[in-house]
Every structure is written in structure tokens, then in C-alpha cells.
Amino acid sequence: MVLGRDLLDNTLNLVPALIPLHKDIKEDSPEYKELEKKNQMIVDNKARAGSVTDAIEYFDQTRTLLDKLRAVQKQLREYIREGVTENLLEARQSELICAGILVLVCVVSPIIIALVKNAVNTIQVYARNLTEKARELQYEKELSDSLLYQMLPPSVAKQLKQTQQVPAEFFASVTVYFSDIVGFTAIAAVSTPYQVISFLNSVYKVFDERIECYDVYKIETIGDSYMVASGLPVRNGNKHATEIASMALELLEATAACRLPHRPDQTLCMRSGIHMGPCVAGIVGSKMPRYCLFGDTINTASRMESTGERECAVCCCRFV
Structure with missing residues (x-):
């Protein structure tokens, strides 16, 4: 119980x-x-x-x-x-x-896998396109930098890209070179504009290749006038006079080998002027900035070139 x-x-x-x-x-x-x-x-x-x-x-x-x-x-x-x-x-x-969930998973899983695969492929294509665009952008940047460095000194161009402005700078001692083709006005008078441009382009391409071997910087070309300086924008001590003088002799030699395509019998002669002294250099303009030099040194070198004697074999440069 x-x-x-x-x-x-x-x-x-x-x-x-x-x-x-x-x-x-x-x-x-x-x-x-x-x-x-x-x-x-x-x-x-x-x-x-x-x-x-x-x-x-x-x-x-x-x-x-x-x-x-x-x-x-x-x-x-x-x-x-x-x-x-x-x-x-x-x-x-x-x-x-559970069976319904399993069936739903079995039905939805292929769709999800296909969507994920499609998304991955899309991302891969986008990544490849992005990489290609980045490579093209880098290539275009290098081209633009190369063009900019041809228009302006590399050190000045880098400073201009970083600060958007470059103050004028004083150089105590530089050497400036001017040259022009003797009788260019007469040559242009008997030539077509296309022939003149083709002729000047062939001559200055030779000059540009020759000056690459020297510590100089090409300032500009105006018509048949060719202007080069040494000792700026990067100072090189007292080497600027030697560099310009050696370059002038080689350019004179290069001129003797140049011929007019439409007047092959005519020999080209040139006048050159070189002067050494102080100057001020800086960027002028904003739409198309140029690296310009100012001072009596530049004026003297230009007058020496314009009043110098023609030369076809050896250099007639005068140093003051």
C-alpha cells in the first residue's frame, strides 16, 4: 500500500x-x-x-x-x-x-551559384577593365609628363605641378647661346610654307638630338632662331661656358651636313652668339606657360648673334 x-x-x-x-x-x-x-x-x-x-x-x-x-x-x-x-x-x-526547406535550398542553390558566378565574372571583368584603364591612365600621364618636360625644365615642371606657381629665380652666372640661319629670309622667299616648315623641322630635330649630349637646356625656337642656355634651372658651377661652347661647335658641324630638300646645292650657314653673366628666369603665362630668361646677358648674346659673321665651316662665336 x-x-x-x-x-x-x-x-x-x-x-x-x-x-x-x-x-x-x-x-x-x-x-x-x-x-x-x-x-x-x-x-x-x-x-x-x-x-x-x-x-x-x-x-x-x-x-x-x-x-x-x-x-x-x-x-x-x-x-x-x-x-x-x-x-x-x-x-x-x-x-x-525540413523537407520543404531542403527542396527550396536545392532549387535556389543553383540560382544563387549562377548569380554568384556571374557576379564574380562581372567583378573580374571590371577589375581587368580597371587595371587596363589604370595602365592607360599611367601611359597617358607619362605622355603628358614627357610633353610637359619638353616644354618646361623637369625640375620647374614638377614644382609647377605641386604648387601651381613657380617664383622667378636669380642666377648669378649662366651662359646663353643664340643662333640663326644665314639668308633664311631669302630661302623662305623662294620656298613654299610647307617646305619652310619641313626644312626647319629637319634642322632643329638634328640640333635637339645633338644638345642631348650636353648639360644645357633648350629655351625656345622662334622662326630660324635657336636659343639654348646652360647653368639653369639646375646650377652646374663653372661648367656652363664649356658646355655651351662645345655644343656650339657641334651644332655648326651639324649645320654643314644639312641640305634644303628642294635646293640640294645650297649650303647652309649660321651665325652664333654666346654671352655669359647673370639673369633672372621664371614661368611666364598660365594658358601656355613658358620658361623665359630676362637680363642684359640675354640681350647681349642676341645682339652678338645678330651682328656676327656668317660661318659655314668653323664657329665664329665671340665671348664677352
């Missing part, structure tokens, strides 16, 4: 829904209370006279209690069946949901 009571109490702890039935058995049932008293008498084991009436009553009470316990057992079985059925239903629903 004690073991049954413990099992019944444990069942109530596991299935709280049976509490009303348990209350009906233990609290509201007089048979249970009578059985408790008689069970206690049995446990006490005191001597007493036998009674068939008490035995029959004990049997009936026990049978009634067992019937109530069977009702509890039946109710517990129903609760278990309902719980298992509900759990199975939830399991089936979860299985269906």
Missing part, C-alpha cells in the same frame, strides 16, 4: 493534470481514509478478534480504491496517448518543413 501511494504521488509529479483525480481518491474518498486506518492497524500488528464483516468491508473498500486507480491509470494512458500523438504530429510537421 505504501509503495502504491509513492508511485501514485510520483505519477502526479510527472502528470500534473491528474491532480483532480488524485484529490478525489485521497481527500474526497472515505474508502481511502478507512483503508489508511486499517492499513495502519495491520502495520501495528496488534491482537484483535477476527471479523468477517470487517474483512468483507476491507475487500470492498480495496476494490473501490482499485477501481478509482484503474480510472487514474486509464486517464494517464489517455494523456500519454495524446502526448505521443501530439509529439508525432509536431515531428511530422517539422519533417515536412
